[in-house]
Amino acid sequence: MSIGFPQHRNYDAVANDFIVGPLVVNSVTPVEVKVGSDIYYGRKQIRILNDSSSVVYINKSPSFSIGLETNFVVYSGELLVFDVNSNPADQVETRLYALMEEGSNTIKITEVK
């Protein structure tokens, strides 16, 4: 039984550092996907691991709602990885936000440099 991350990693970059932590997602206000008080400076990857018994929705808007058809859906047992440094010309920090439909639950976030 696989309990961790994908076995085959197709990334060339070496992870210089990473930070892991819980993210409490609620159903009232989208919360920013990050571990610390602010996003991990210079991060190249955002790894969203939904090991909870809830479905989580992800969007780039801090005010998105569940009803939109344009959200990422992270199902229970799914790992969603955003490589946010694949375009060197993109100098804008990518920020993501998470929301649930009912209640609240905790998922795991890893930010990788």
Added chain:
Amino acid sequence: MTIESSIMRQTPYWLNFLFVGQMYSASHKYSIAATSSAYMESIVPSNKLIHLISRDLTVDAGGPLDVELYEAPTITDGTTPPTIYNLDRRSSKTPSWQLFVNPTGVSGGTKLLVAQISTGGGPKSTGGLSSGVAEFILKPSTKYVLKITNTGTQTSTVVLTYTWYESGN
């Protein structure tokens, strides 16, 4: 920006519907006199797919019983729902699938299922019937009726339980 998704663990399709509060169970206890029938009517909405994954009956006394499922019968809608609860007790959602235990004027329709619950036929007889391993996806905007007929000479107590989840697509 590139995005990659991978599955960390094997999660059955239906389990995620439980996790969003869209999985339900309904049950009702019938007392069916000899040579009489009881019904469970259901009305499928237009905007949801109903995935019926379990339909179980248990019988105490009387019988044997014939069990038939009809699609799109002629029917006068019932008014009394069975006992229904959301399997995710954190959720406040209610089902879109409507169920009634007391329809009238039931006739016709396409017969989808014929089964028999065999019992000894006496006052202490018992029996049961469980659904198969495959789920049943019901047609939107369609009525169904499960008809349970006591073909014996003693009154039967029958408990019917449905378990299902609802998806948008």
